Structure formats: structure tokens, C-alpha cells
Amino acid sequence: MKRFNSSDSLAAFISITSSKEDRTQNTNQGYSRDFQAMLDSLEEEDYIEEANLGSEKKRRLTLHQVKALEKNFEVDNKLVPERKLKLAEELCLQPRQVAIWFQNRRARWKTKQLERDYGTLKANYEALNLDYSNLEQKNEALAQKVKELKAKLREEIVDSSHSVKEEYHVSESDNHDFSENKNSSAVTKDHSNVSSSNELMNCFNLTDSRAILGNRYQVYQPHLMKLEEQSLFSAEESCNFFSVDQAPTLHCYFPEQ
DNA sequence: TTGTGTTTTATTGCCTCC
DNA sequence: GGAGGCAATAAAACACAA
Numbered sequence: 026m027k028r029f030n031s032s033d034s035l036a037a038f039i040s041i042t043s044s045k046e047d048r049t050q051n052t053n054q055g056y057s058r059d060f061q062a063m064l065d066s067l068e069e070e071d072y073i074e075e076a077n078l079g080s081e082k083k084r085r086l087t088l089h090q091v092k093a094l095e096k097n098f099e100v101d102n103k104l105v106p107e108r109k110l111k112l113a114e115e116l117c118l119q120p121r122q123v124a125i126w127f128q129n130r131r132a133r134w135k136t137k138q139l140e141r142d143y144g145t146l147k148a149n150y151e152a153l154n155l156d157y158s159n160l161e162q163k164n165e166a167l168a169q170k171v172k173e174l175k176a177k178l179r180e181e182i183v184d185s186s187h188s189v190k191e192e193y194h195v196s197e198s199d200n201h202d203f204s205e206n207k208n209s210s211a212v213t214k215d216h217s218n219v220s221s222s223n224e225l226m227n228c229f230n231l232t233d234s235r236a237i238l239g240n241r242y243q244v245y246q247p248h249l250m251k252l253e254e255q256s257l258f259s260a261e262e263s264c265n266f267f268s269v270d271q272a273p274t275l276h277c278y279f280p281e282q
Numbered sequence: 283t284t285g286t287g288t289t290t291t292a293t294t295g296c297c298t299c300c
Numbered sequence: 301g302g303a304g305g306c307a308a309t310a311a312a313a314c315a316c317a318a
Contacts, residue, residue, distance in 0.1 A: 083291055083312045103305090125292060128305070133290095135306095 086126070090116045094123070098130050
């Protein structure tokens, strides 16, 4: 526990009763003339007040003392006993006063540092937030583009399936053999009602197209198989493709290159 | 002049280190 | 166990609007 002791009181007494010459000798080398004049006037007032000092009122340090302490604080914000004693002697303060000043000054510095850190973090957060918003916008735009491209792709699929049907009808009319392919004609009828590419793909998926169409249309099989693969990639998936929470998995688009 | 908020100086109690 | 640091706080000094 630290308490004032007799030596501190003596030091206080000495600092208060030290001569003005001693005090001003230590003051402010290198300040402008106006500033020096102001300091001198302040010191004068301080000195007059100190001369009348009988009470134990709390007194503020003089500008000169504060400046000197600040300079020392800039050099090193911690005090070793030797420096504390030297400073106290130079500034006509008790060593304890110097120690307390440094302690309070460190506390103020810490507060300011926290404020600075907070400001920096806040600025970083805002910049990051802005980046995030921009990425989100780009993500939405890209998802929309994916949607459009998929719709276009479906249209092309439907068109190509129509051309397959037409070719099939032409070949059937050439054969005039309906007795053998009753089922296949029913399937063809179904196909005529297919409006979407997914439905079309389901039709080909559920029925063995080779059995229906015969070896003649095997040439279209790879194409149909491709359609099945593409149908696995739904519209919903494409919308969530660039989900922010999840890294995009492009292997869906580029299975094997 | 005075009430109020802020800053500065100082105290207290606890903790760590040697 | 003593010295010194820190956080929390008290209290004086100061600034300033009303």
C-alpha cells in the first residue's frame, strides 16, 4: 500500500519553497517568444499562488511542468526510479506526483488508443460491408444471367426435339407398318403434348426409346442422355449457384474438360 | 452567477514481479 | 514483503452555456 510518507512531505515543502530562479531555469528552451511570454506569465501567477499556499488544495501542474512531462512521456511512457527522481527534481515536484502523472497519462493514452482502434475497426468494417454489398449485387446479376441462359438452352432443346419428331413421323409414313408399333404411336402422341423440355426428358427417361424407335434412332441417344444430365441441374440450383454462404461448385458446369 | 459537464490530480485496492 | 502498475473512483479545477 502506498501512502504519503515524511520524505514526500518534505519534498513537497522543498518544491513549494524553491526559488523562482530555480524554477525558471528549467523552463521551455526553444519555444517561440510569444509562447515563452505566455508561459512566463503563467509561471508568475503560479508562483504568486504558491507563495500564498497554506492549504492542501489540489493544484494543477504548470504548463511548463506538463510540457516537460509530456516530452518525457514521448521518450518513454514508463518511469525508472532514477528518471522519476531526476524529473521531480527538475520540475520541483514530488517523485510521487511524477509517478501519478505518468500513471494518469498512460491511462489517457490507453483510452485514446482504444478510440483510435475502434475508429480503425469501424472504417474497416464499413469498407468490408461495402465490398459485400457490391459482391451481392454482382452475384444477383450473374444468377439472373444463368437463369436466362438456361431458359435459352431449354428453348433450343425443345426445338431440336421437334425436329426429331418430324423426322420420326416422316419415317413412319414411309413404312406404313402400324401393327407392329402401336405402343410407339401412343408414345408419339404423348410427345406431341409435351410442352416443356423436362417433360420431354421424362418421357424418354421412363421408356426405352430404343425399343420404341428401333435402332434407327440410336443416333439420337447420346443427345438425349445429355438432356437427362442437364435436367439434373434445376432452375432452383442455378438461382442458388452463387450463394454467398457457400462457395460455388463449378464442377456442375464443367464436369470433365 | 450558477449549474453542469469535462479534465486533471490524487487515492484506494488489488495484482504481479523480483 | 515491498515496489510499482493498473482500474476504478473521488474530488478539485476548469470551461461554458443560460
